[in-house]
Amino acid sequence: MQYFAGIEGGSTNSKLVVLSKAGKILCKKRGGPTNPYLSFPKTVRTISSLVSDAKRELGLDLEKPFGGLGLTLAGIDDEKIYTDMLSHFRALPEIAKQYDLTSDTIGPVETAFGPGHVSVVIISGTGSACRLVTEKGEQYKCGGWGHILADEGSAYHTSVDAIKMVIRREEKNYLENSFTRVFDIEPLRNKMKEYFGIQKCEEIVPIFYHHFEKKRIAGFTKSIADLAFKENDELAKSILRRTGKKLSSLVRGAIEQYKMDHPMPKKLNIIGVGSVWNSWDIVGKSFLEEFQNVNLKFCVLNETAAIGAATSVARKSGVHIPLDRSKLIKVIYEN
Structure with missing residues (x-):
């Protein structure tokens, strides 16, 4: 039997699936x-380990390659990294016979909608990025430059925005938006101290400059969401609404690029990926305000984008894997 594997990978964790030809x-x-x-050696070790673990579970010979391995990874857009990654695995005949390498924005589109559609993926997890993919596979990019240059609308930047707000309020610094200054800062300040285990604001500095962990900082967004949803805090809600606006700006940027070459599609299929979309009732509604006159469907995945990575490499190998994509997605909004 021929098997096809796919891996969805990012800066936090990775997921592997193995599919049969029947899906x-x-x-x-x-x-x-x-x-x-972030780390080429660590990435290739993790991928090789995941493949070996999967073969062991399936009772397969470790030296027998999969029919194909699809990788949808953050950071693969870099041309040199792409070439080096492909060369590395092609030199390992026991891994797979065929490879398909794409960015972490393409796997979700393949999983949710398949080829042949105008589709948008908007990622908002630890980082953020947007891609619009045409029927022919052309890509239009907005965002995805990393947390130093961009990542607006991500969990990391949502957390940083909130922390800056606390610091600025502490210093009576009028760089804080005049709209948010009317809200009580105390609940957010307490959440920040509780989450990071600090007693005063100054103690946040080493966390950013001496013990920096992007994932840890991004995790504070969960506390902000809890404050918004469980405690009905207006400041927390305003922070999440601003996150929604930033994410809509990424999508609008990709659409504007697309419209320079093509007419606007009759319907826009959007797949949202990442933990920030769990706050849909605030983030999503703010996001949709920018698309009131656009015919669109917004979905999230019920399954990992590794499925799309596997079907894509299978298609590259001449094998069509049938999928019931209606079971792989959850439609959150459609007009």
Whole structure:
């Protein structure tokens, strides 16, 4: 039997699936981060380990390659990284016979909608990025430059925005938006101290400059969401609404690029990926305000984008894997 594997990887963790030619999920595995831009050696080790673990679970010979391995990874957009990654695995005949490498924005589109559609993926997890993919596979990019240059609308930048707000209020600094200054800062300040385990604002500095962990800082967004939803805090809600606006700006940027070459599609299929979309009732509604006159469908995945990575490499190998995509997505909004 021929097997096709796919891996969805990012800066936080990775997911592997193995599919049969009939589209049945035979195996699922989880592993560490696989962002080659951050660590090429660690990424290739993790991928090789995931593949070996999957073969063991399936009772396969470790030296027998999969029919194909699809990788949808953060950081793979870099041309040198892409070439080096492909060369590395092609030199390992026991891994797979065929490879398909794409960015972490393409796997979700393939999983949710398949080829042949104008589709948009908007990622908002630890980082953020947007891609619009045409029927022919052309890509229009907005965002995805990393947390120093961009990542607006991500969990990391949402957390940083909130922390800056606390600091500025502490200093009576009028760089804070005049709209948010009317809200009580105390609940957010308390959440920040509780989450980071600090007693005063000055103690946040070493967390950013001496013990920096992007994932840890991004995780504070969950506390902000709890404050908004569980405690009905207006400041927290305003922070999440601003996140929604930033994400809509990324999508609008990709659309504007697309419209320079094509007419606006009759319907826009959007797939949202990442933990920030769990706050849909605030983030999503703010996001949709920018698309009131656009015919669109917004979905999230019920399954990992590794499925799309596997079907894509199978198609590259001449094998069409049938999928019931209606079971792979959850439609949150459609007009």
